[in-house]
Amino acid sequence: MADLSAIKEHMEVIGADGVHVGTVDHVEGDRIKLTKKDSGAEVSEGSGSHEGHHHYISGGLVAGVEGDQVRLSANADVAVGFEEEA
Structure with missing residues (x-):
């Protein structure tokens, strides 16, 4: 698992395929809490029941932190x- 202490509020979370998954609200334990506003909004499975509330990404899916982006080890559709x- 990557160093979650490097993850900061408002960083973009992207899948291994470069597709936007969400925006960091904050790190909570060993999970990343995504903002409600766009939690999974650009991924087709991220509509309907996935919109309008917070989602969490397991810290185990974090491959690394590069600049202002959190890159996941899974493609966006899988991560969602x-x-x-x-």
Whole structure:
């Protein structure tokens, strides 16, 4: 697992394929809490019941932090499938 302490508020979370997954609200334990505003908004599976509330990404999916982006080890569509709710 990557060093989650390097992850800061408002960083973009992207899948291994470069597709936007969400925006960091903050790190909570070993999970990244995504903002409600765009949590999974650009991924087709991220609509309907996935919109309008916070989602969490497991820290185990973080491949690294590069600049202002958190890059995941899974493609965006797969990562959204692993999203957790409160």
